[in-house]
Amino acid sequence: MMDRRGTRTGEVMEAIRRRMAGRTLSPGEKLPSIRSFAATMGVSPSTVVEAYDRLAAEGVIQSRPGSGFYVSGALPPLALADAEPRRDRAIDPFWVSRQSLDSGAEMLKPGCGWLPADWMPNAAIRRAIRQLARADDGLLADYGGTRGSLPLRRLLARQFADEGIAAGADQILLTASGTQAIDLICRFLLRPGDTVLVDDPCYFNFQALLRAHQARVVGVPYTRTGPDAELFAQALAAHRPRLYITNSALHNPTGATMTPQTAHRLLCAAAAHDLTIVEDDIFAGFEPEPSPRLAALDGLARVIRIGSFSKTLSASIRCGYIAARPDWVEALVDLQVATNFGGPSPAAAELVFATLNDGSYRKHLDGLRRRLARVRRETAAKLEVLGLRPWLMPRGGFYLWCSLPDGRNAADLARAALHDNVVLAPGDVFSVSHTASGFLRFNVAQMGEPRIYDVLARAMGGGLRPTASFSV
Amino acid sequence: MMDRRGTRTGEVMEAIRRRMAGRTLSPGEKLPSIRSFAATMGVSPSTVVEAYDRLAAEGVIQSRPGSGFYVSGALPPLALADAEPRRDRAIDPFWVSRQSLDSGAEMLKPGCGWLPADWMPNAAIRRAIRQLARADDGLLADYGGTRGSLPLRRLLARQFADEGIAAGADQILLTASGTQAIDLICRFLLRPGDTVLVDDPCYFNFQALLRAHQARVVGVPYTRTGPDAELFAQALAAHRPRLYITNSALHNPTGATMTPQTAHRLLCAAAAHDLTIVEDDIFAGFEPEPSPRLAALDGLARVIRIGSFSKTLSASIRCGYIAARPDWVEALVDLQVATNFGGPSPAAAELVFATLNDGSYRKHLDGLRRRLARVRRETAAKLEVLGLRPWLMPRGGFYLWCSLPDGRNAADLARAALHDNVVLAPGDVFSVSHTASGFLRFNVAQMGEPRIYDVLARAMGGGLRPTASFSV
Incomplete structure (x- = not known):
């Protein structure tokens, strides 16, 4: 009997490990409840309790009293204090998407990935x-x-x-x-x-x-x-x-x-x-x-x-x-x-x-390229004044990948700018290795508002605070 | 060395078994080529050869000389003789979809799942x-x-x-x-x-x-x-x-x-x-x-x-x-x-x-329901003459699920009707247990053409042939 119980505990532990390996469970994420996982695995709740306890003893997961078990690991650099469950993750690639897709007209979006509507054909x-x-x-x-x-x-x-x-x-x-x-x-x-x-x-x-x-x-x-x-x-x-x-x-x-x-x-x-x-x-x-x-x-x-x-x-x-x-x-x-x-x-x-x-489409593309070349130069010049330096000058498109002055952290800047209704795209959301915290991606077609540069300048002033907290 | 080789062979066998269990490989489906699967698994081709041979000895897969290895199991009742690889599967649920979506205007489609275009608002x-x-x-x-x-x-x-x-x-x-x-x-x-x-x-x-x-x-x-x-x-x-x-x-x-x-x-x-x-x-x-x-x-x-x-x-x-x-x-x-x-x-x-x-939309729905009620009755009556009997008379919608006269096989009928440019929906594509070979699903909104009934009558004449072959 003990043997069989022991085997089942091992199976539950293995199932959790597999989910972590396959990224079904990511660092910081909550594990399934004891009851529901017991049902999923077809074992008794006490077996799941034992499996979770053993994984906690190994340091693979952590118990948060009154809340449940969570996968151990790096805390999300962009975790929002008031986050929905799925936002509460390491360098959440959904952050920029949802901020730029769902925020209202009051938001300026130099971090977004599209042209202004009136630039389209x-x-x-x-x-x-x-x-x-x-x-x-x-x-x-x-x-x-x-x-x-x-x-x-x-x-x-x-x-x-x-x-x-x-x-x-x-x-x-x-x-x-x-x-x-x-x-x-x-x-x-x-x-x-x-x-x-x-x-x-x-x-x-x-x-x-x-x-x-x-x-x-x-x-x-x-x-x-x-x-x-x-x-x-x-x-x-x-x-x-x-x-x-x-x-x-x-x-x-x-x-x-x-x-x-x-x-x-x-x-x-x-x-x-x-x-x-x-x-x-x-x-x-x-x-x-x-x-x-x-x-x-x-x-x-x-x-x-x-x-x-x-x-x-x-x-x-x-x-x-x-x-x-x-x-x-x-x-x-x-x-x-x-x-x-x-x-x-x-x-x-x-x-x-x-x-x-439509006969106009080719002209539309030509016009877009010329217009983007111009605003790319202008935007790069304005960003340089703030110490934001393009990594290279692209041949086309609307992105500028800019390095920040020494020690500035792009995620901190993005948090601060969001307070001022500006959505930025901090480097680490693009980086699998999380080694781009000193970069921001700018969309030169969305940089016409002078207020963006004011917000950037103000945020850069506070950009050295490593513990800047975020709340909306 | 032999030990390690043996372990690897076991791993390859296990990988194939997992794919079959997870339905990545279905009965009748071709296994990956020796060379590509060796690369996938990071083993030598000879290891894959050995693994495939052992699985073949177990009867799990079958070798077809000059063609490769295939998963054993029930042969596809609706396998098309000239099938693409992914069509060559047990009771392929793609069959009705692709026949009804991709066939041209010459096709009548009493097996499809939508209303004629001119019935729409x-x-x-x-x-x-x-x-x-x-x-x-x-x-x-x-x-x-x-x-x-x-x-x-x-x-x-x-x-x-x-x-x-x-x-x-x-x-x-x-x-x-x-x-x-x-x-x-x-x-x-x-x-x-x-x-x-x-x-x-x-x-x-x-x-x-x-x-x-x-x-x-x-x-x-x-x-x-x-x-x-x-x-x-x-x-x-x-x-x-x-x-x-x-x-x-x-x-x-x-x-x-x-x-x-x-x-x-x-x-x-x-x-x-x-x-x-x-x-x-x-x-x-x-x-x-x-x-x-x-x-x-x-x-x-x-x-x-x-x-x-x-x-x-x-x-x-x-x-x-x-x-x-x-x-x-x-x-x-x-x-x-x-x-x-x-x-x-x-x-x-x-x-x-x-x-x-639009103010007309509610009227459109009322009209659709009335029209469908009428053609449902008419179609049921015409099908009854052919011995095709509705399992029940639905309260609404456009489907009639009809049983075939004794011994008739719906897949055979569908193959025969396709020769005559009529796409039918044979029962087994709807049945997980493949126990609906005696049923056809009709769309009463797509049954206006008298030719459909002629084709059905002709196909029913030959519907008892269990070995009816299919070719386009």
Whole structure:
């Protein structure tokens, strides 16, 4: 009897350890209640009590009297004092998302990841909408095909051909968004516990997404010419990742561009270790001239290209895409049917197609690039006055990745600025290794308000306080 | 050395067994190639060869010379001779989806799950679209809040209040579709290997979705008054499922309605076993008068209500919703940000809101219900002539779940009808236990073409051939 009880205790301990390894339970997170976990495991509550006590004795978890058991580990640098349960986590990648998506019009958002609404091609979109009002009943009412709008896929195939990527319309799958495109690929290729390589720093939502897939995330230091190719190859050998996710042109958050040499070295290393690469091309439209693409060099053999229209066309009319090997697209179609019943909204795809085809769209892109080049220079100059220095001057896009003066902590600054209704993007939310606390990502298109610089200056004055507390 | 090699072989065997247990590898599916799986596992190809050989000796997998290794097990009753890899599976729930979504205008689709386009409220949708063309730039260009359109959530909250469900707008989360709503809940509550209860028969895509989550699916026999409450309670005790997914009103595929007694018994059993229930209310708009709802009885404590507008408004302008406990909604918001960056398309939500608010929408629903009642009677009468008998006459909706004359096999019929450009929905794609081969689900709104009955009559003539082969 004791033996069996002992075995069950061990099983419960093992189940908790597995959840921690798979990131289902993260540092600082509360463990399931005794009663509910007993039911989950099909054991008695006393068995769970014993298992939790033993894990606490090992220091793996901690008991907080009157509250329950919590996973031990680093406390969240950006934990909000009044946090919801899921916000109470180490360097929460949801912080910037939710602050910038959900806060009201009184908030200034130099930390957000999109252009102001009046920079978008709204006249062309309104024309497309009026045209949609005259479309066939079928387009307005039906689900549409599983790959999504054929005219839009053909248009994309032509664009890809111009970039040297031969992909038929059948190799393109439309999705509800760029993020959902990556999500679908992760579902297809990853299993809980698999390792995924990302750039350090990288787009913070990659980390959130990979956490949702219970992937192990390993960062590769990012240089001004792309990820460090030497360390990339070492990481492949050491961690055998299943996937690498990157932006090759106009990298988020640094704005850097990968050189052809780096691209070639990455692909050679990827081939040697049978690694799949997701190339997120969401900022492609902002490039002054095309830069090397992994998908073009590789020919969509082990590279999957994804993208969307949210940055240059509309984030309200959402549509993304995947271009990949034909057999993978087939599998992804099934997965998208299972998880979203069919492709993206046919009405949305039609609006995107009509806007891209509008005579004004190319001029809109040209205008955006010129305008961004100007505000990038102006913003960089104003930030330099405050001691905020761009890590590099990007060729395009709207990001400036800036280092803070010695000793300043970006998370402290973000907390202080939030008091003044300014949402910043502190470096560590982009960094898997949490080594970017001395950086902020600025969106130069959202920096027109002089008040932002006042708030920054004031926050920088207090930016040395390591114990700055946060409350709303 | 031999020891270590032996251990590694065991690990590879164990990895394959785990994938089979978690449904990552299903009966009939091809195993990864020796080379790629060796790379995945970080072992030599010869180790994988040995592991595959041993599994083959155990009968777990089978070698097909010149082709590779396949998981043993029942052969897919609906396997297409020219199948893509992912189609080549036991009772493939993707079959009906892809046939009905992707086939051309020459196909008649009495097996599909939606109304003809000209039955939808297209005039009101066109008015909503023209109104959208005059909206603010922000609505046309921005991501919108993470919960989705507040006006639409408020409208839903008022509808729920009328049904006796007190849910504030903050307890409602808009999603890209009804399927995506369930998907998000599965991500939140399920871990690979968890057990989920469904009705037998149930909407076939529930099975596809749960397979994507690597859940173990257990079916509860469905009766004319809802799931068999006795067997439901037994299944909870025996399998300790995490989740039960059902349509409580106008069940898909049978069209049955759960009685208040059944609803009460299910909720008592669920409470005793700490089960969460997802109530998919997608056919609610078709009910002649409201029927008991699990969410109303339970008060959204352990029931999560989901729904969408695809069946009565538009499947092209896609939008779904989740109503749940406030803390669960918070967690689901984070998950939706991570996997889709934000909520559903604000433009789509605005079109749905404007159409629901259009004075004509209530009349549209009344008209739909009357029209469906009429074609339901007419279709049932025509099917009876062919020996196809409705299991029950539904109170509403567009489905008729019909039994075939003795010995006829629905999958054979579906294969034969596909030759004649008619897509049917054979019973076993809805049945976890594959015990519905004597049923077909018909969509009475898609049965206007006399040719359908000719094709059915012809196919029934040949429906006894158990070895009917399929080729396109």
